[in-house]
Amino acid sequence: MRFLFKTAYQQDIRLFRDGVTAMWYGLLAVAVLLLPAVISGYYVGEITWVFIYGICGVSLMVLVGYTGLLSLGHAAFLGIGAYAHAYFLQHGVPWVASVSLAILITTASGITVGLPALRMAGIYLAIATLAFAVIIQEVFTRWEKVTKGFAGMAVDKPVIFGVHFNDNVSFYYLCAAMLAIALWLTRNLLRSPTGRAWIAIRDSEIAAQSMGVNLAVYKSIACAYSAALMGLAGALFAHKIAYLAPDIFSILLSIQLLLLVIVGGLGSLHGAVFGAIFVALLPPIIAILRDSIPATLSDVAATTGVGLIGALGKAIGDFLKKPGVEAGIFGLILVLVILLEPLGMYGRWMKIRLFFSTFPMYKRHTFRRQKSYMKSERLR
């Protein structure tokens, strides 16, 4: 068991809790750097998705997990970032300037959506962002001069200061660096007064306002910062997907991003990364299971001589091959997470860690949910 004795207030807001934690993050960074040397190019490409979704997750975590504003339209910001970046690249703007412009544009649109949203609460805000996303998706389809509509828009490989990022491995490092920067910036914001104001707003708007938090200012900052990160993610997304079409940025993508932060664990940056790993790697895992379950089970059936197992394996394989099953599996996981583990994968990780750090003394009841009664959000 390791005890952390706090001797100064500064300790509460340090970047890493102590030297041991810093060492673990250092090891993680080394592992991320060495990973492409170990695994094949296909998997490097899949893990790049983890980094891109990770930036999306950090963006949405700031808004949903830390400020408590629900957005059902974040795919629109991703799309704005992606299309703006692709458009500027096609017009010969250098990569860094193009990404900066894309981030500026998404930030501006984030503030535009955020300003009327300041007065709305809960479900109204969710529907307003949803309406915004629907309108933006239609704009992507119709504004053919810029977005080329359904014909689609090809995006070149990134070239930064003359360095070409042509293959999977170099793009992997680019995305990893961007995620690291996003995490570092966000962590710094969160341990500053801004982050504490956000958390205060999430926990109780009225209490935050009574303590002198300017709701309009901090909510706008949260919207703008979240949209800016989404713009960065959108630029990388455009390179990764290589071909932009308006139907990518649908409400289903927005829901997938929300799924990411909830499964990962609301209210923690670890959760954003855990969720990104989950969302990016579940489809390839389902694809692998689709082929391996029937094969494995038919082998088992052949060795044991029980035909039923082989038939079961074939049935599972056929079920997984049907269209739309993936969305259902995502839905099922979402339902199970909300019912059984509201703090997501990060919450589970905390429990496991506590189990080992307090080994013989662990009590299940430490994390027992308190009995909750209906908290009315109505006014009458």
Next chain:
Amino acid sequence: MATFLQLTLNGLAVGCIYGLVALGFVLIYKATELVNFAQGDLLMLGAFVAYMAIVLWGLDYWVGFLIAVAVIAIFGAVLDMTVLRRVIGQPQFAVVMLTIGLGAMFRTFASVTWGSEIYTLPTPFSGVTNIAGVTLSHQYLSIIAGTLILCGILYAFFTYTRIGIAMQATSQNQLAAYYMGIPVKTIFSLVWAISAGVATAAGILLAPVTLIDINMGLAVALKAFAAAVLGGFGSIPGALVGGITIGLIELYAGATLPDGFKDTAPYIVLLMMLAVRPQGLFGTLGRKKV
């Protein structure tokens, strides 16, 4: 003028469907403060059950209608008892995400069971009537009439029956309702049943117009959300007025504005309206007292 009347009639009919689905949201929200994003998928399931009863089993239209409403109503109640009761009191967006997840599961269930083809539901209302150059399609008239009848039944139910008044009491103050001996849990399940039944009725009325496929619910639900918010979430007349407004805007915009505005005009109006009145048309504004 005749075109205008025609558009108005069709818009009213489409708006009635949005209003009915929005009514489903509002009923559940008023009673349990849960926001049910799976309402559109209940509508889709209801339409499929009606299709099975009427086409595959060859039952009479009205018998099939009643079977579908009953099946989905029971399903709604079971859903409340098994899943949704456990999240009451959780943060609102947890519930929103839970119902989004349930909706995705329903769509997958439908696509695995019935496939992704498009089905047509035969309807007894197929003719047209011509009055002064305006073509009144019986399908659209049946939707409007069905909405009026349903609203009448619900109004009578909530005003004159014992259990309807108990529901009103529960939605006003849950704890006080408990003290008065009202079985609050049963009431919640019943509200879910009513809401799911209303969604099914809307689905069956809508089925001849949009045809039945697994995504029919999602498209309607998104517009119905806009309708419920436009009217002010939590207000029953607001839901109907919002639905009809959205339906009319959609049809007028589709006829007069360039392509692409048919689907976005309702949302543009919604955003403008929310910028002016953040609580919706009939919503209440104010702050919670501490």
